[in-house]
Amino acid sequence: MSDLSYVRAEMLPEKAPPVSTSGAVGWARENLFNGVGNSILTILSLFMVYLVLSALLPWVFSPTWNAASLNDCRTILAGHEGACWGVINERWPQLLFGFYPNGSEEGTVDQRWRPILTFVLLFVAVIPVLFNMISRRMNWVLLLGALGIAFVTRGGVLTMIIGVALLAGAAYVAFQLFNTNKVDRAEEIASGAKRLPNPLIFSAVFPFLAPWLLWGGSIWGPIGALFGFVIGALVFRAVTAVAGSLMGIIAAVLSAVIWWLFLMGGFAWAMESIISLGLEPVESRKFGGFMLSITIGVVAIGCSLPIGIVLALGRQSDLMIVKSLCVGFIEFIRGVPLITLLFVASTLLNIFMPPGSNFDIIVRVLIMVTLFASAYMAEVVRGGLAALPKGQYEAADALGLDYWKAQRLIIMPQALKISIPGIVSTFIGVFKDTTLVSIIGLLDPLGLSNAIRADANWNGVVWELYGFIALMFFVFCFSMSRYSMYLERKLRTDHH
Amino acid sequence: MSTSIEFDHHADRSHMSVSDKVAIEITGMNKWYGNFHVLRDINLTVNEGERIVICGPSGSGKSTLIRCINRLEEHQEGSIIVDGTELSSDLKNVDKVRSEVGMVFQHFNLFPHLTILENCTLAPIWVRKTPRKEAEEMAMHFLEKVKIPEQAHKYPGMLSGGQQQRVAIARSLCMMPRIMLFDEPTSALDPEMIKEVLETMISLAEEGMTMLCVTHEMGFAKEVANRVIFMDAGQIVEQNEPNEFFDNPQSERTQLFLSQIL
Secondary structure, eight states, X not given: OOTTXXXXXXOOOOOXXXXXXXXXXXXXXXXXXXXXXXXXXXXXXXXXXXXXXXXXXXXHXXXXXXOSSHHHXXXXXXXXXXXXXXXXXXXXXXXXXXXXXXXXXXXXXXXXXXXXXXXXXXXXXXXXXXXXXXXXXXXXXXXXXXXXXXXHTTOSHHHHHHHHHHHHHHHHHHHHHHHSOHHHHHHHHHTTOXXXXXXXXXXXXXXXXXXXXXXXXXXXXXXHHHHHHHHHHHHHHHHHHHHXXXXXXXXXXXXXXXXXXXXXXXXXXXXXXXXOOEEOOOOGGXXXXXXXXXXXXXXXXXXXXXXXXXXXXXXXXXXXXXHHHHHHHHHHHHTSOHHHHHHIIIIIHHHHSOTTOOOOHHHHHHHXXXXXXXXXXXHHHHHHHHHSOHHHHHHHHHTTOOHXXXXXXXXXXXXXXXXXXXXXXXXXXXXXXXXXXXXXXXBOHHHHHHHHHTSGGGTTOOHXXXXXXXXXXXXXXXXXXXXXXXHHHHHOOSXX | OOOOOOOOXXXXXXXXXXXXXXXXXXXXXXXXXXXXXXXXXXXXXEETTOEEEEEOSTTSSHHHHHHHHTTSSOOSEEEEEETTEEOSSOHHHHHHHHHHEEEEOTTOOOOTTSOHHHHXXXXXXXXXXXXXXXHHHHHXXXXXXXXXXXXXXXXXXXXXXXXXXXXXXXXXHTTOOSEEEEESTTTTSOXXXXXXXXXXXXXXXXXTOEEEEEOSOHHHHHHHOSEEEEEETTEEEEEEXXXXXXXXXOSHHHHHHHHHHO
């Protein structure tokens, strides 16, 4: 028998890793004290953290919450270093809502429940889009509950009755939700039990409901606008069946635009004269604070993704005209600072409008910020498209899927997944860029902070205001960042 | 590049007959990439039930040829008629041909964001408008046929190469194609996995599927094909039935090629 010969008699069993590399001790050894250099760095970093916190924390925990002016703060602090939180205590409603009617002026009512309700409903509308693990019924509990509380707190007999009915509905659904477990419910549904309507219906209605809640006016305006989409969809379905999808799209867009331009006004006026239903109008110049930032941010974020996708596809198109239009748009918008676009929105645009027409300043800003974000989004999505192997397009083609189906079912789900980090970065960037509107005179939190510091009581307060604004922005941006990480984890399909 | 894979030589394959109905007819077809003349005057008629293996050195245009049959590549001259439909720039004809012709790629090209089952049901549901339940039953039927029904709810990334390629075959079969194109289906696989894929392809051939297969697996060609086509420099150099082709090649180029690989 030669020395080279070897045969394994039995396979080796799996063993646990050595203790020194696992558990808390193993973790610390590997990550903090891995060698002399790293140990020194760890100790130095801990010392730095201590220095920063020992300077910052006494400043943060300062007993000035109820101070009425900067001088008050100085008296309370009696020479010690400390923050003057009285300014936040006094002005936080303004930082959140700007000059939205709060009932302090003669003959006005506190309307701030409207932005609050809009904000809550925003979450209800967005949850089924962002998370699919929340059950249908949970969504309806949230929606009915939010509306119920809004109605009940409005006072008045009729609204009270509606509110109580909504809350009862919410309670009933919640009771059902907690009384059946998931497995039973899945069986019930499989055997054909009735399900609640899809909560995405509300997500589709919300974009029409929100402006009405914020700006007020007749409810028939937003309903008319919604009708435009319904008409477009019906026309699309009818024409596509006869003349193909391209003609369908053209006819749908035309009919919807005709409705919006010529017929909608008459419809809204007629309905308003039959059933007058509306909220007290609030002018755009009263908007301000985080309410304004969130409004601009949410609209820009919500609209820029679909527009960006269309632009990215257009840029890859074989059709010369479509392609050059998209490239031209993207390169122009990306080549111009947002500030310039905002100045165009605030001053130049009015020159080109017919005299006497009143094109709302916030709407103008919304359009500009959305276009700006779309151009960046298009490039992010294009990056995702470029990262997809050519084989995916070929496999989709070989199965007989047409262009739009291949895009929708195969290409976009993968391209968007690849681009999640870039997309969310753009979202965060856009949200922070909303502070630029203070330069054209809109009172976003930064604009307001200047106004607040102009007050004799708070002249000289800087860190507290900017710290508060920074914290608010951080909460939103950090949540977006965390959500994107959650989404990336959820969409991973390459592990066991 | 000889294959060491052994097939059951005693299996009776006499029932694998060829009908005289024409499935694919290619006449005077030419194709260029820019100025490069990649396919030159291709004339090829494929009858229903034929099992054709196309071989040749790399760059000889064999992949391009079968990719022209479902218009993943456009030809510039001549005509390709698949199942009575001529391939032209008319997208409706192209989609019709594509839904009748299945294709298996060298790199599988499964959709990584969908489960195995969803990969298989996607085209039947969206192209054929098959109800989801029916499509799922059919998908399970074909997954059983390629012997991986237990993987139906996994994602492609969790499967081995051989399993992925068998899923790709099942995915094509779910569209009930009349013709199957294989573009080097085993070239990206380990030797251990090549056999499982070839066996799947053999069982498909035994059921009478019309197959065009670009491959270097000469064992497969000898065993299953009723015609072997040798291509070089964008043209068909020689074609014959497998025994004659391998034992008695006529052209010098074919002889050289066979002496290199066998």
